[in-house]
Amino acid sequence: MATLEKEKRQEKIKIQEQVEKPVSPWKDAWRSFKKNKIALIGAIIVLLFVVVAILAPWIMPYDYNKNDLVNRLQPPTGDHWLGTDDFGRDILSRSMYGARISLTVGFSAVLGSIIIGSFLGVVAAYYGRWVDTLISRIFDILLAFPSILLAIAIVAILGPSLRNALIAIAIINIPNFGRLIRSRVLSVKEEEYIVAARAVGMNDSRILIRHIIPNSITPVIVQGTLAIATAIIEIAALSFLGLGAQSPKVDWGKMLADSQQYLVNAPWTMIFPGVAIMLTVLGFNLMGDGLRDALDPKMKS
Amino acid sequence: MTQTLMEVEGLKKYFPITGGVFGRKVGEVKAVDDVSFMVRKGETLGLVGESGCGKSTTGRLLLRLIEATEGTVKFEDKEVNTLSTTEMKKIRREMQLIFQDPLASLNPRQTVEKILMEPLVVHKIGEKNERKQMVKEILEVVGLDEYHAKRYPHQFSGGQRQRIGIARALMTRPKLIIADEPVSALDVSIQSQVLNLLKDLQKKFSLTYIFIAHDLGVVRHISDRVGVMYLGRLVELADVDQIFANTLHPYTEALLSSVPIPDPELDQDQEDVLGGEIPSPANPPRGCAFHTRCPLAMDVCKEVRPVFKEKEPGHYVACHLHE
Numbered sequence: 001m002a003t004l005e006k007e008k009r010q011e012k013i014k015i016q017e018q019v020e021k022p023v024s025p026w027k028d029a030w031r032s033f034k035k036n037k038i039a040l041i042g043a044i045i046v047l048l049f050v051v052v053a054i055l056a057p058w059i060m061p062y063d064y065n066k067n068d069l070v071n072r073l074q075p076p077t078g079d080h081w082l083g084t085d086d087f088g089r090d091i092l093s094r095s096m097y098g099a100r101i102s103l104t105v106g107f108s109a110v111l112g113s114i115i116i117g118s119f120l121g122v123v124a125a126y127y128g129r130w131v132d133t134l135i136s137r138i139f140d141i142l143l144a145f146p147s148i149l150l151a152i153a154i155v156a157i158l159g160p161s162l163r164n165a166l167i168a169i170a171i172i173n174i175p176n177f178g179r180l181i182r183s184r185v186l187s188v189k190e191e192e193y194i195v196a197a198r199a200v201g202m203n204d205s206r207i208l209i210r211h212i213i214p215n216s217i218t219p220v221i222v223q224g225t226l227a228i229a230t231a232i233i234e235i236a237a238l239s240f241l242g243l244g245a246q247s248p249k250v251d252w253g254k255m256l257a258d259s260q261q262y263l264v265n266a267p268w269t270m271i272f273p274g275v276a277i278m279l280t281v282l283g284f285n286l287m288g289d290g291l292r293d294a295l296d297p298k299m300k301s
Numbered sequence: 302m303t304q305t306l307m308e309v310e311g312l313k314k315y316f317p318i319t320g321g322v323f324g325r326k327v328g329e330v331k332a333v334d335d336v337s338f339m340v341r342k343g344e345t346l347g348l349v350g351e352s353g354c355g356k357s358t359t360g361r362l363l364l365r366l367i368e369a370t371e372g373t374v375k376f377e378d379k380e381v382n383t384l385s386t387t388e389m390k391k392i393r394r395e396m397q398l399i400f401q402d403p404l405a406s407l408n409p410r411q412t413v414e415k416i417l418m419e420p421l422v423v424h425k426i427g428e429k430n431e432r433k434q435m436v437k438e439i440l441e442v443v444g445l446d447e448y449h450a451k452r453y454p455h456q457f458s459g460g461q462r463q464r465i466g467i468a469r470a471l472m473t474r475p476k477l478i479i480a481d482e483p484v485s486a487l488d489v490s491i492q493s494q495v496l497n498l499l500k501d502l503q504k505k506f507s508l509t510y511i512f513i514a515h516d517l518g519v520v521r522h523i524s525d526r527v528g529v530m531y532l533g534r535l536v537e538l539a540d541v542d543q544i545f546a547n548t549l550h551p552y553t554e555a556l557l558s559s560v561p562i563p564d565p566e567l568d569q570d571q572e573d574v575l576g577g578e579i580p581s582p583a584n585p586p587r588g589c590a591f592h593t594r595c596p597l598a599m600d601v602c603k604e605v606r607p608v609f610k611e612k613e614p615g616h617y618v619a620c621h622l623h624e
Binding site: 024192198199200202203206211 | 366386397398400402406408410412420446448453455456473
């Protein structure tokens, strides 16, 4: 009799186990992201550019740097799908290779500012007092300059090169992430599960790594996605001004700069890199908005 | 005479109020103002009072989650306030906290298993497999199932979450558990389940409880002794039967009469229900903190703060009526 009941109970538990599968917060976010069609379109655009950037050396129809002066300033044709520029270089190949640089620089710059900004923000928020005042004032000073102007100034000091442009963009983005994570940590550290962690006897570093950072990171992911879009525009702007990619390297901003003189006669030299910038930025923005909806706990009821 | 587990002497916590351009201190909130009591091994001490009377702050002071302004907390033979970080960590194994809001007190990004294993990891108890086994055992003890370990806090009901909170408190096999309004966020039907669970666990693990609540019915059900707090001060402390049958302090009296009687025919004695608001702890009344609302206030109450002393054996009270 008793065994029968036990078996019944076991069976009940098994059914429950299947009905209520563990749902991690990440899985939950992915589920709601999948439902968001516009965000998915953004993600697909981004993915497309990333794939092209990675495969560029193999799928480029021509060497991006091969001059072919006979065929200079050709409109889009069967041979050159997107036309050629003033040196007869294939614009499709240059755009593909440009994607490589624009995306890498945008991504690394943002990653760098996330790492440094988050570190400073976490330290400021968790330790408070004069540490917080010092770090926050540094952020304020950085934010007081118009960001592109500051970037130009930094590159002017370090000397124009792609690497320095990357550093400049990373620096100007630091305060955004720093402030974001600082405010997030300030609120998370007052949560009751942090009190619970301290009551258990945990030390500061474990609380920070296991409890505070995992619960503060989602807005950074969202902001990071959106910031890549901005960083791509910024790197394009710097390259356009001759402060970023230097020949023979090429990115979309440099292509735009090179096309200046041919705007009227050969508009394709300008249109295609411009479209590439626009599409990538759009993709990242749509994806970022979708991520915000999926990850922001406040949006969920 | 049973052993004393914890002794609290003249505990005070003043929170500074800062204001002005330079963040100068312009005043202080006397959240806990000179509280003394002791806790016997194996008993349940109830702490009751209106919201804002400092009962939760007292609980956190006892665990040294906030530093006391003045006073001492003695746990067994150690003075908790003066322990070093490493000694403090050791003693945290012995005393644990259960929270009011079970969802807020569980990290939303950890599975139940991780949450429950954490105290073991922090205190280096057992190997990985042993820890897993211990989690399984404790889940059973608090009335949950093994498969719950893999799930996240948001997938549970309020009562189940509180069971997880209780399980976490039990992981290190503590001697003292401070329960900070553990059932006030739960449905009434669940409240009694959790209370009974707490009672069972007390027997099983020979626990001592400090049970903070504002619901007198709950406190009466679970406590051996009851302390009544008002505006950061302990006004009365006695055995649960004593305090309900032989109330000495007018505030306790008012608190008892404010418990609704579940019978519409019986007219509630409105005269005893307190009027007025609880005064601000930033600016407590002179003399007895309760004199502004006390129906029996005398002249002396406005001037002299009454001493908290033993009126009858085991029955402490701070009131000029019982000098």
